[in-house]
Amino acid sequence: MTDRVALYIALTLAVAIGLDLLLTQGQILMFLAKKFLHLVDWVQFWR
Template sequence: MTNQIALTFALLLLLLVGADMLFNHGAALLFLARKFLDLLNWIQFWR
């Protein structure tokens, strides 16, 4: 991955997070964080 692609990806990610905070008050980020923790618990169970 080149630096230009990495910077573009980081900028896109920041814009999406900002849009979620502006329009959705962070609900999508909270949902994804909870699902990620559920995934970690599921992986821990099968370990």
């Protein structure tokens, strides 16, 4: 991965998180965090 691609990905994530915080007070971020924790628990079960 080049520096330019990494910068574009970082900027895209920063803008997406900023918009989520402005428009939905972080509800989408919390939803995704909860789903990620459920996924980690599920993967840990099959380990």
